[in-house]
Amino acid sequence: MTAGNGIVGILFDKDGTLLDYAKSWVPVNYELARIAAKDDDALARVLLRAGGMDPDTGHVAPDSLLAAGNTVEIATGMVEAGAPYTVEELTALFDGLFANSADYAVPVTDLGAFFAALHAKGYRLGVASSDNERSIRETAKRFGFDTYLHYIAGYDSGYGVKPQPGMVLGFCAATGLTPQQVAVVGDNNHDMHMGRAAGAGLTIAVLTGTGSRQSLAGASDHCLADITELEAVL
Incomplete structure:
Protein backbone atom coordinates (compact mmCIF):
# COMPACT_ATOMS: atom_id res chain seq x y z
CA MET A 1 0.00 0.00 0.00
CA THR A 2 1.04 3.57 -0.67
CA ALA A 3 -0.78 6.40 1.06
CA GLY A 4 -1.66 9.54 -0.88
CA ASN A 5 1.48 11.18 0.48
CA GLY A 6 3.68 8.24 -0.59
CA ILE A 7 4.10 6.80 2.91
CA VAL A 8 4.55 3.02 2.94
CA GLY A 9 6.41 2.49 6.23
CA ILE A 10 5.80 3.77 9.76
CA LEU A 11 8.53 3.84 12.40
CA PHE A 12 7.24 4.39 15.93
CA ASP A 13 8.95 5.49 19.08
CA LYS A 14 7.87 3.40 22.08
CA ASP A 15 7.65 5.38 25.33
CA GLY A 16 5.27 8.30 25.20
CA THR A 17 4.10 7.19 21.76
CA LEU A 18 2.82 3.62 22.02
CA LEU A 19 2.85 3.78 25.82
CA ASP A 20 1.40 6.58 27.95
CA TYR A 21 4.53 8.18 29.37
CA ALA A 105 3.39 -0.31 31.05
CA VAL A 106 0.10 1.34 30.07
CA PRO A 107 -0.63 1.41 26.32
CA VAL A 108 -2.18 4.43 24.63
CA THR A 109 -4.69 2.17 22.85
CA ASP A 110 -5.22 -1.52 22.04
CA LEU A 111 -1.84 -1.93 20.38
CA GLY A 112 -2.54 -5.40 19.02
CA ALA A 113 -5.60 -4.18 17.14
CA PHE A 114 -3.88 -0.93 16.14
CA PHE A 115 -0.90 -2.65 14.55
CA ALA A 116 -3.09 -5.38 13.01
CA ALA A 117 -5.12 -2.73 11.19
CA LEU A 118 -2.03 -0.99 9.82
CA HIS A 119 -0.48 -4.32 8.83
CA ALA A 120 -3.66 -5.34 7.01
CA LYS A 121 -3.39 -2.17 4.92
CA GLY A 122 0.10 -3.13 3.82
CA TYR A 123 2.23 -0.75 5.86
CA ARG A 124 5.74 -1.82 6.88
CA LEU A 125 5.99 -1.28 10.62
CA GLY A 126 8.84 -0.79 13.07
CA VAL A 127 9.73 0.48 16.52
CA ALA A 128 12.81 2.58 17.26
CA SER A 129 13.37 3.45 20.91
CA SER A 130 16.05 4.88 23.15
CA ASP A 131 15.26 1.95 25.44
CA ASN A 132 17.13 -1.34 25.03
CA GLU A 133 16.04 -3.86 22.40
CA ARG A 134 14.98 -6.45 24.96
CA SER A 135 12.51 -3.98 26.49
CA ILE A 136 10.98 -3.25 23.10
CA ARG A 137 10.54 -6.95 22.34
CA GLU A 138 9.02 -7.60 25.77
CA THR A 139 6.57 -4.74 25.25
CA ALA A 140 5.60 -5.88 21.76
CA LYS A 141 5.04 -9.41 22.98
CA ARG A 142 3.02 -8.33 26.02
CA PHE A 143 0.65 -6.16 23.99
CA GLY A 144 0.33 -8.54 21.04
CA PHE A 145 1.90 -6.63 18.19
CA ASP A 146 5.25 -8.41 17.88
CA THR A 147 4.14 -10.43 14.84
CA TYR A 148 3.31 -7.26 12.91
CA LEU A 149 6.75 -5.67 13.20
CA HIS A 150 9.26 -5.73 10.37
CA TYR A 151 11.97 -4.01 12.42
CA ILE A 152 12.99 -3.29 16.01
CA ALA A 153 15.83 -1.00 17.09
CA GLY A 154 16.96 -0.02 20.56
CA TYR A 155 19.91 2.11 21.58
CA ASP A 156 21.94 -1.11 21.81
CA SER A 157 20.95 -2.61 18.43
CA GLY A 158 23.84 -1.16 16.46
CA TYR A 159 22.03 1.55 14.48
CA GLY A 160 23.26 4.48 16.55
CA VAL A 161 21.16 6.58 18.91
CA LYS A 162 18.58 9.33 18.54
CA PRO A 163 18.62 11.98 17.13
CA GLN A 164 21.08 10.43 14.66
CA PRO A 165 19.44 9.04 11.48
CA GLY A 166 20.71 5.45 11.81
CA MET A 167 17.56 3.84 13.20
CA VAL A 168 15.49 5.21 10.32
CA LEU A 169 18.06 4.17 7.74
CA GLY A 170 18.16 0.70 9.33
CA PHE A 171 14.38 0.48 8.96
CA CYS A 172 14.73 1.40 5.30
CA ALA A 173 17.39 -1.23 4.77
CA ALA A 174 15.24 -3.87 6.48
CA THR A 175 12.11 -3.05 4.47
CA GLY A 176 13.51 -1.92 1.13
CA LEU A 177 11.97 1.53 1.46
CA THR A 178 13.45 4.95 0.86
CA PRO A 179 13.40 7.48 3.71
CA GLN A 180 10.84 9.53 1.76
CA GLN A 181 8.42 6.59 2.04
CA VAL A 182 8.67 6.51 5.85
CA ALA A 183 6.74 8.36 8.54
CA VAL A 184 8.50 8.73 11.89
CA VAL A 185 6.10 8.95 14.84
CA GLY A 186 7.28 10.06 18.29
CA ASP A 187 6.65 12.20 21.34
CA ASN A 188 9.81 14.30 21.56
CA ASN A 189 12.24 16.24 19.41
CA HIS A 190 14.83 13.46 19.40
CA ASP A 191 12.34 11.49 17.28
CA MET A 192 11.51 14.42 15.02
CA HIS A 193 15.15 15.37 14.51
CA MET A 194 16.03 11.74 13.79
CA GLY A 195 13.37 11.67 11.08
CA ARG A 196 14.46 14.95 9.58
CA ALA A 197 18.14 13.91 9.61
CA ALA A 198 17.27 10.73 7.72
CA GLY A 199 15.10 12.55 5.17
CA ALA A 200 11.85 10.88 6.29
CA GLY A 201 8.74 11.70 4.31
CA LEU A 202 6.82 12.73 7.41
CA THR A 203 7.62 13.52 11.02
CA ILE A 204 4.54 13.10 13.21
CA ALA A 205 4.45 14.11 16.87
CA VAL A 206 2.01 12.86 19.49
CA LEU A 207 1.06 14.37 22.84
CA THR A 208 1.01 11.22 24.98
CA GLY A 209 4.59 11.77 26.10
CA THR A 210 6.49 14.70 27.57
CA GLY A 211 6.29 17.10 24.64
CA SER A 212 3.76 19.86 23.97
CA ARG A 213 2.42 21.35 20.76
CA GLN A 214 4.72 24.30 21.39
CA SER A 215 7.86 22.21 21.98
CA LEU A 216 7.18 19.91 19.03
CA ALA A 217 5.92 22.41 16.45
CA GLY A 218 9.27 23.28 14.92
CA ALA A 219 10.36 19.80 13.84
CA SER A 220 7.06 18.00 13.16
CA ASP A 221 4.86 18.02 10.09
CA HIS A 222 1.82 17.07 12.18
CA CYS A 223 1.08 17.06 15.90
CA LEU A 224 -1.62 14.62 17.03
CA ALA A 225 -3.32 13.98 20.33
CA ASP A 226 -2.28 10.31 20.09
CA ILE A 227 -1.56 7.55 17.58
CA THR A 228 -5.26 6.78 17.06
CA GLU A 229 -5.39 9.92 14.87
CA LEU A 230 -2.57 8.62 12.66
CA GLU A 231 -4.60 6.98 9.89
CA ALA A 232 -6.49 10.20 9.23
CA VAL A 233 -3.16 11.94 8.56
CA LEU A 234 -1.87 9.12 6.37
Missing part, protein backbone atom coordinates in the same frame (compact mmCIF):
# COMPACT_ATOMS: atom_id res chain seq x y z
CA ALA A 22 3.14 9.54 32.64
CA LYS A 23 1.31 6.32 33.57
CA SER A 24 4.09 3.98 32.42
CA TRP A 25 7.32 5.77 33.22
CA VAL A 26 6.90 8.19 36.10
CA PRO A 27 6.72 5.26 38.58
CA VAL A 28 9.77 3.71 36.89
CA ASN A 29 11.66 6.99 37.18
CA TYR A 30 11.08 7.07 40.94
CA GLU A 31 12.42 3.51 41.18
CA LEU A 32 15.34 4.38 38.92
CA ALA A 33 16.33 7.24 41.23
CA ARG A 34 15.95 5.05 44.33
CA ILE A 35 18.27 2.45 42.82
CA ALA A 36 20.79 5.05 41.63
CA ALA A 37 20.80 6.72 45.07
CA LYS A 38 21.09 3.44 47.00
CA ASP A 39 17.95 4.35 48.97
CA ASP A 40 19.22 7.81 49.93
CA ASP A 41 16.01 9.85 49.63
CA ALA A 42 17.72 13.23 49.45
CA LEU A 43 20.09 12.05 46.73
CA ALA A 44 17.21 10.44 44.81
CA ARG A 45 15.51 13.84 44.63
CA VAL A 46 18.72 15.41 43.34
CA LEU A 47 19.02 12.71 40.68
CA LEU A 48 15.43 13.13 39.55
CA ARG A 49 15.91 16.86 39.12
CA ALA A 50 19.12 16.20 37.17
CA GLY A 51 17.10 13.96 34.87
CA GLY A 52 14.46 16.62 34.29
CA MET A 53 11.73 15.34 36.62
CA ASP A 54 10.13 17.23 39.49
CA PRO A 55 10.31 14.81 42.43
CA ASP A 56 7.15 16.26 43.99
CA THR A 57 4.80 16.48 41.00
CA GLY A 58 6.31 13.82 38.73
CA HIS A 59 6.34 16.24 35.79
CA VAL A 60 9.08 15.45 33.29
CA ALA A 61 10.40 18.31 31.16
CA PRO A 62 10.20 17.92 27.38
CA ASP A 63 13.42 16.67 25.77
CA SER A 64 15.08 16.22 29.16
CA LEU A 65 17.34 13.29 30.04
CA LEU A 66 14.54 11.12 31.40
CA ALA A 67 12.23 12.11 28.55
CA ALA A 68 14.56 11.44 25.66
CA GLY A 69 17.85 9.92 26.81
CA ASN A 70 18.97 6.36 26.22
CA THR A 71 20.08 4.14 29.08
CA VAL A 72 23.77 5.04 28.86
CA GLU A 73 22.97 8.75 28.69
CA ILE A 74 20.67 8.52 31.71
CA ALA A 75 23.23 6.52 33.68
CA THR A 76 25.96 9.00 32.77
CA GLY A 77 23.81 11.93 33.89
CA MET A 78 22.99 10.22 37.19
CA VAL A 79 26.64 9.42 37.91
CA GLU A 80 27.62 13.01 37.12
CA ALA A 81 24.89 14.17 39.53
CA GLY A 82 26.27 12.03 42.36
CA ALA A 83 25.03 8.45 41.97
CA PRO A 84 27.62 6.20 43.70
CA TYR A 85 28.14 3.84 40.74
CA THR A 86 30.17 3.64 37.58
CA VAL A 87 28.30 4.38 34.37
CA GLU A 88 28.69 0.73 33.37
CA GLU A 89 27.23 -0.55 36.65
CA LEU A 90 24.27 1.81 36.52
CA THR A 91 23.59 1.11 32.84
CA ALA A 92 23.30 -2.61 33.61
CA LEU A 93 20.94 -1.94 36.53
CA PHE A 94 18.78 0.40 34.45
CA ASP A 95 18.59 -1.98 31.49
CA GLY A 96 17.27 -4.67 33.82
CA LEU A 97 14.76 -2.29 35.37
CA PHE A 98 13.54 -1.08 31.99
CA ALA A 99 13.11 -4.59 30.59
CA ASN A 100 10.99 -5.58 33.59
CA SER A 101 8.95 -2.37 33.37
CA ALA A 102 7.10 -3.76 30.33
CA ASP A 103 4.97 -5.67 32.84
CA TYR A 104 3.62 -2.38 34.23
Whole structure:
Protein backbone atom coordinates (compact mmCIF):
# COMPACT_ATOMS: atom_id res chain seq x y z
CA MET A 1 0.00 0.00 0.00
CA THR A 2 1.04 3.57 -0.67
CA ALA A 3 -0.78 6.40 1.06
CA GLY A 4 -1.66 9.54 -0.88
CA ASN A 5 1.48 11.18 0.48
CA GLY A 6 3.68 8.24 -0.59
CA ILE A 7 4.10 6.80 2.91
CA VAL A 8 4.55 3.02 2.94
CA GLY A 9 6.41 2.49 6.23
CA ILE A 10 5.80 3.77 9.76
CA LEU A 11 8.53 3.84 12.40
CA PHE A 12 7.24 4.39 15.93
CA ASP A 13 8.95 5.49 19.08
CA LYS A 14 7.87 3.40 22.08
CA ASP A 15 7.65 5.38 25.33
CA GLY A 16 5.27 8.30 25.20
CA THR A 17 4.10 7.19 21.76
CA LEU A 18 2.82 3.62 22.02
CA LEU A 19 2.85 3.78 25.82
CA ASP A 20 1.40 6.58 27.95
CA TYR A 21 4.53 8.18 29.37
CA ALA A 22 3.14 9.54 32.64
CA LYS A 23 1.31 6.32 33.57
CA SER A 24 4.09 3.98 32.42
CA TRP A 25 7.32 5.77 33.22
CA VAL A 26 6.90 8.19 36.10
CA PRO A 27 6.72 5.26 38.58
CA VAL A 28 9.77 3.71 36.89
CA ASN A 29 11.66 6.99 37.18
CA TYR A 30 11.08 7.07 40.94
CA GLU A 31 12.42 3.51 41.18
CA LEU A 32 15.34 4.38 38.92
CA ALA A 33 16.33 7.24 41.23
CA ARG A 34 15.95 5.05 44.33
CA ILE A 35 18.27 2.45 42.82
CA ALA A 36 20.79 5.05 41.63
CA ALA A 37 20.80 6.72 45.07
CA LYS A 38 21.09 3.44 47.00
CA ASP A 39 17.95 4.35 48.97
CA ASP A 40 19.22 7.81 49.93
CA ASP A 41 16.01 9.85 49.63
CA ALA A 42 17.72 13.23 49.45
CA LEU A 43 20.09 12.05 46.73
CA ALA A 44 17.21 10.44 44.81
CA ARG A 45 15.51 13.84 44.63
CA VAL A 46 18.72 15.41 43.34
CA LEU A 47 19.02 12.71 40.68
CA LEU A 48 15.43 13.13 39.55
CA ARG A 49 15.91 16.86 39.12
CA ALA A 50 19.12 16.20 37.17
CA GLY A 51 17.10 13.96 34.87
CA GLY A 52 14.46 16.62 34.29
CA MET A 53 11.73 15.34 36.62
CA ASP A 54 10.13 17.23 39.49
CA PRO A 55 10.31 14.81 42.43
CA ASP A 56 7.15 16.26 43.99
CA THR A 57 4.80 16.48 41.00
CA GLY A 58 6.31 13.82 38.73
CA HIS A 59 6.34 16.24 35.79
CA VAL A 60 9.08 15.45 33.29
CA ALA A 61 10.40 18.31 31.16
CA PRO A 62 10.20 17.92 27.38
CA ASP A 63 13.42 16.67 25.77
CA SER A 64 15.08 16.22 29.16
CA LEU A 65 17.34 13.29 30.04
CA LEU A 66 14.54 11.12 31.40
CA ALA A 67 12.23 12.11 28.55
CA ALA A 68 14.56 11.44 25.66
CA GLY A 69 17.85 9.92 26.81
CA ASN A 70 18.97 6.36 26.22
CA THR A 71 20.08 4.14 29.08
CA VAL A 72 23.77 5.04 28.86
CA GLU A 73 22.97 8.75 28.69
CA ILE A 74 20.67 8.52 31.71
CA ALA A 75 23.23 6.52 33.68
CA THR A 76 25.96 9.00 32.77
CA GLY A 77 23.81 11.93 33.89
CA MET A 78 22.99 10.22 37.19
CA VAL A 79 26.64 9.42 37.91
CA GLU A 80 27.62 13.01 37.12
CA ALA A 81 24.89 14.17 39.53
CA GLY A 82 26.27 12.03 42.36
CA ALA A 83 25.03 8.45 41.97
CA PRO A 84 27.62 6.20 43.70
CA TYR A 85 28.14 3.84 40.74
CA THR A 86 30.17 3.64 37.58
CA VAL A 87 28.30 4.38 34.37
CA GLU A 88 28.69 0.73 33.37
CA GLU A 89 27.23 -0.55 36.65
CA LEU A 90 24.27 1.81 36.52
CA THR A 91 23.59 1.11 32.84
CA ALA A 92 23.30 -2.61 33.61
CA LEU A 93 20.94 -1.94 36.53
CA PHE A 94 18.78 0.40 34.45
CA ASP A 95 18.59 -1.98 31.49
CA GLY A 96 17.27 -4.67 33.82
CA LEU A 97 14.76 -2.29 35.37
CA PHE A 98 13.54 -1.08 31.99
CA ALA A 99 13.11 -4.59 30.59
CA ASN A 100 10.99 -5.58 33.59
CA SER A 101 8.95 -2.37 33.37
CA ALA A 102 7.10 -3.76 30.33
CA ASP A 103 4.97 -5.67 32.84
CA TYR A 104 3.62 -2.38 34.23
CA ALA A 105 3.39 -0.31 31.05
CA VAL A 106 0.10 1.34 30.07
CA PRO A 107 -0.63 1.41 26.32
CA VAL A 108 -2.18 4.43 24.63
CA THR A 109 -4.69 2.17 22.85
CA ASP A 110 -5.22 -1.52 22.04
CA LEU A 111 -1.84 -1.93 20.38
CA GLY A 112 -2.54 -5.40 19.02
CA ALA A 113 -5.60 -4.18 17.14
CA PHE A 114 -3.88 -0.93 16.14
CA PHE A 115 -0.90 -2.65 14.55
CA ALA A 116 -3.09 -5.38 13.01
CA ALA A 117 -5.12 -2.73 11.19
CA LEU A 118 -2.03 -0.99 9.82
CA HIS A 119 -0.48 -4.32 8.83
CA ALA A 120 -3.66 -5.34 7.01
CA LYS A 121 -3.39 -2.17 4.92
CA GLY A 122 0.10 -3.13 3.82
CA TYR A 123 2.23 -0.75 5.86
CA ARG A 124 5.74 -1.82 6.88
CA LEU A 125 5.99 -1.28 10.62
CA GLY A 126 8.84 -0.79 13.07
CA VAL A 127 9.73 0.48 16.52
CA ALA A 128 12.81 2.58 17.26
CA SER A 129 13.37 3.45 20.91
CA SER A 130 16.05 4.88 23.15
CA ASP A 131 15.26 1.95 25.44
CA ASN A 132 17.13 -1.34 25.03
CA GLU A 133 16.04 -3.86 22.40
CA ARG A 134 14.98 -6.45 24.96
CA SER A 135 12.51 -3.98 26.49
CA ILE A 136 10.98 -3.25 23.10
CA ARG A 137 10.54 -6.95 22.34
CA GLU A 138 9.02 -7.60 25.77
CA THR A 139 6.57 -4.74 25.25
CA ALA A 140 5.60 -5.88 21.76
CA LYS A 141 5.04 -9.41 22.98
CA ARG A 142 3.02 -8.33 26.02
CA PHE A 143 0.65 -6.16 23.99
CA GLY A 144 0.33 -8.54 21.04
CA PHE A 145 1.90 -6.63 18.19
CA ASP A 146 5.25 -8.41 17.88
CA THR A 147 4.14 -10.43 14.84
CA TYR A 148 3.31 -7.26 12.91
CA LEU A 149 6.75 -5.67 13.20
CA HIS A 150 9.26 -5.73 10.37
CA TYR A 151 11.97 -4.01 12.42
CA ILE A 152 12.99 -3.29 16.01
CA ALA A 153 15.83 -1.00 17.09
CA GLY A 154 16.96 -0.02 20.56
CA TYR A 155 19.91 2.11 21.58
CA ASP A 156 21.94 -1.11 21.81
CA SER A 157 20.95 -2.61 18.43
CA GLY A 158 23.84 -1.16 16.46
CA TYR A 159 22.03 1.55 14.48
CA GLY A 160 23.26 4.48 16.55
CA VAL A 161 21.16 6.58 18.91
CA LYS A 162 18.58 9.33 18.54
CA PRO A 163 18.62 11.98 17.13
CA GLN A 164 21.08 10.43 14.66
CA PRO A 165 19.44 9.04 11.48
CA GLY A 166 20.71 5.45 11.81
CA MET A 167 17.56 3.84 13.20
CA VAL A 168 15.49 5.21 10.32
CA LEU A 169 18.06 4.17 7.74
CA GLY A 170 18.16 0.70 9.33
CA PHE A 171 14.38 0.48 8.96
CA CYS A 172 14.73 1.40 5.30
CA ALA A 173 17.39 -1.23 4.77
CA ALA A 174 15.24 -3.87 6.48
CA THR A 175 12.11 -3.05 4.47
CA GLY A 176 13.51 -1.92 1.13
CA LEU A 177 11.97 1.53 1.46
CA THR A 178 13.45 4.95 0.86
CA PRO A 179 13.40 7.48 3.71
CA GLN A 180 10.84 9.53 1.76
CA GLN A 181 8.42 6.59 2.04
CA VAL A 182 8.67 6.51 5.85
CA ALA A 183 6.74 8.36 8.54
CA VAL A 184 8.50 8.73 11.89
CA VAL A 185 6.10 8.95 14.84
CA GLY A 186 7.28 10.06 18.29
CA ASP A 187 6.65 12.20 21.34
CA ASN A 188 9.81 14.30 21.56
CA ASN A 189 12.24 16.24 19.41
CA HIS A 190 14.83 13.46 19.40
CA ASP A 191 12.34 11.49 17.28
CA MET A 192 11.51 14.42 15.02
CA HIS A 193 15.15 15.37 14.51
CA MET A 194 16.03 11.74 13.79
CA GLY A 195 13.37 11.67 11.08
CA ARG A 196 14.46 14.95 9.58
CA ALA A 197 18.14 13.91 9.61
CA ALA A 198 17.27 10.73 7.72
CA GLY A 199 15.10 12.55 5.17
CA ALA A 200 11.85 10.88 6.29
CA GLY A 201 8.74 11.70 4.31
CA LEU A 202 6.82 12.73 7.41
CA THR A 203 7.62 13.52 11.02
CA ILE A 204 4.54 13.10 13.21
CA ALA A 205 4.45 14.11 16.87
CA VAL A 206 2.01 12.86 19.49
CA LEU A 207 1.06 14.37 22.84
CA THR A 208 1.01 11.22 24.98
CA GLY A 209 4.59 11.77 26.10
CA THR A 210 6.49 14.70 27.57
CA GLY A 211 6.29 17.10 24.64
CA SER A 212 3.76 19.86 23.97
CA ARG A 213 2.42 21.35 20.76
CA GLN A 214 4.72 24.30 21.39
CA SER A 215 7.86 22.21 21.98
CA LEU A 216 7.18 19.91 19.03
CA ALA A 217 5.92 22.41 16.45
CA GLY A 218 9.27 23.28 14.92
CA ALA A 219 10.36 19.80 13.84
CA SER A 220 7.06 18.00 13.16
CA ASP A 221 4.86 18.02 10.09
CA HIS A 222 1.82 17.07 12.18
CA CYS A 223 1.08 17.06 15.90
CA LEU A 224 -1.62 14.62 17.03
CA ALA A 225 -3.32 13.98 20.33
CA ASP A 226 -2.28 10.31 20.09
CA ILE A 227 -1.56 7.55 17.58
CA THR A 228 -5.26 6.78 17.06
CA GLU A 229 -5.39 9.92 14.87
CA LEU A 230 -2.57 8.62 12.66
CA GLU A 231 -4.60 6.98 9.89
CA ALA A 232 -6.49 10.20 9.23
CA VAL A 233 -3.16 11.94 8.56
CA LEU A 234 -1.87 9.12 6.37
